[in-house]
Amino acid sequence: MSASFHPIDDVLLAYGRGSLDQAMALLVASHLTLCPRCRDEVARAEAVGGVLLDDLPPTDTALGLLDAVLARLDEPVPAVPVSLPPPAPGSILPQPLRQSLGGDLDRVRWKRLGQGLEQALVLQSGRSRARLYRIAPGLRIPEHGHDGTELTLVLQGGFSDLNGHYLAGDIACADDGVVHRPTADRDGYCLCLAVTDAPLRLTGLVGRLVSPFLNL
Amino acid sequence: MQDEAITPENHVLSHWLLCVGRDRDRQAFAKLFQYYAPRLKTYMRKLGSDGAVADDLVQEAMLTVWRKAEVFDPAKASAGTWIFTIARNLRIDRFRREGRPEVDPADPLLVVDDRAGADDALATRQSGERLRQALHTLPGDQAKVVELSFYEECPHVEIADRLGIPLGTVKSRLRLAMSRLRAALGDDVR
Numbered sequence: 001m002s003a004s005f006h007p008i009d010d011v012l013l014a015y016g017r018g019s020l021d022q023a024m025a026l027l028v029a030s031h032l033t034l035c036p037r038c039r040d041e042v043a044r045a046e047a048v049g050g051v052l053l054d055d056l057p058p059t060d061t062a063l064g065l066l067d068a069v070l071a072r073l074d075e076p077v078p079a080v081p082v083s084l085p086p087p088a089p090g091s092i093l094p095q096p097l098r099q100s101l102g103g104d105l106d107r108v109r110w111k112r113l114g115q116g117l118e119q120a121l122v123l124q125s126g127r128s129r130a131r132l133y134r135i136a137p138g139l140r141i142p143e144h145g146h147d148g149t150e151l152t153l154v155l156q157g158g159f160s161d162l163n164g165h166y167l168a169g170d171i172a173c174a175d176d177g178v179v180h181r182p183t184a185d186r187d188g189y190c191l192c193l194a195v196t197d198a199p200l201r202l203t204g205l206v207g208r209l210v211s212p213f214l215n216l
Numbered sequence: 217m218q219d220e221a222i223t224p225e226n227h228v229l230s231h232w233l234l235c236v237g238r239d240r241d242r243q244a245f246a247k248l249f250q251y252y253a254p255r256l257k258t259y260m261r262k263l264g265s266d267g268a269v270a271d272d273l274v275q276e277a278m279l280t281v282w283r284k285a286e287v288f289d290p291a292k293a294s295a296g297t298w299i300f301t302i303a304r305n306l307r308i309d310r311f312r313r314e315g316r317p318e319v320d321p322a323d324p325l326l327v328v329d330d331r332a333g334a335d336d337a338l339a340t341r342q343s344g345e346r347l348r349q350a351l352h353t354l355p356g357d358q359a360k361v362v363e364l365s366f367y368e369e370c371p372h373v374e375i376a377d378r379l380g381i382p383l384g385t386v387k388s389r390l391r392l393a394m395s396r397l398r399a400a401l402g403d404d405v406r
Binding site for chain 1: 226229242245246249250252253254255256257258259261267268270271274275278279282283293294295296297298299300301303304305307308312314316317318319320322323324325326327328329344347348351362363365366368371372387390391394395397398401
């Protein structure tokens with residue numbers, strides 16, 4: 001499996017330099033697990049960070065800082081907090097997502113949004129929200145628009161919208177003003193991680209009627 | 217204490233870091249400290265940490281360098297790149313409860329690169345000198361955006377404000393810059 005749709009360069013660059021918010025960073029790290037080419041891109045961003053660090057003008061550190069550090073070199077290394085249980089066999093969640101959930105899909109508390117569509121909030125940071133969606137085979141999501149950016153990573157199954165057909169590992173990107181109606185593939189459930197940095201806007205008539213109840 | 221005129225070559229910095237990892241060499245560590253601690257402090261200050269917090273972050277970063285030096289692999293990253301990622305992660309850990317979401321190399325779901333020579337290409341690309349040259353030959357407006365993007369807490373919007381250009385222009389300059397760097401490093405696979 002190799003992804004065909006990738007996050008745009010400036011998102012990867014922002015991940016590499018450490019300036020993405022938690023929700024967006026979770027989505028990118030999950031994609032990176034599945035996409036060696038984007039890992040290269042992040043490595044390049046980090047290398048730029050390295051060159052810039054080497055080239056920075058120095059600022060005097062506090063007097064005696066080197067001695068303070070030297071005196072601490074033999075301190076025992078603090079124990080790393082107990083990590084996650086190992087993934088269940090056949091787990092389809094990349095490790096960064098398991099880390100956020102504290103385990104596998106059985107930890108997820110789904111909330112039903114409508115016939116065949118379930119949602120679970122994974123985390124929120126500032127205005128950003130990371131949510132899992134489970135979509136029944138063949139379901140069309142209500143038409144909706146975006147005030148900010150929505151990135152959607154497919155974890156299992158697939159869906160289509162006007163820009164293409166997305167499979168596991170792919171990221172669909174909907175920017176300001178895009179209105180779309182994604183449709184899940186017919187051959188199985190589609191599981192996605194979606195991150196928004198502003199509330200969604202349901203645009204169709206039905207969407208406008210139900211959106212106050214969806215906590216979008 | 218810091219002599220600005222002396223900039224050790226990349227391979228010298230890597231060598232010091234290797235000595236720390238292999239031999240627990242305190243002298244090599246002190247040299248690394250003298251080069252990197254003042255630069256890490258500049259990095260932390262540019263990203264908004266004041267004097268005492270910046271010194272504290274620098275101390276933690278250098279302590280982490282000492283503890284993790286044995287996993288440093290000069291074929292994969294320059295010393296500067298490796299230390300940059302440590303400082304970046306520490307900063308994120310300090311200001312966020314949950315830490316930074318990262319790829320786990322042991323993840324059973326990890327998709328490995330099956331392109332021939334991918335590792336070699338990566339190693340070459342990350343060699344600091346070629347990248348430094350490529351960065352220095354970027355057009356001025358692109359170089360400025362790349363540099364600022366690493367040192368602003370709310371990068372794109374603030375850069376747009378500071379330079380008085382539209383947000384879209386900031387993003388397009390960043391993309392242009394990164395594609396020029398890719399081309400300059402002989403890696404245009406995407």
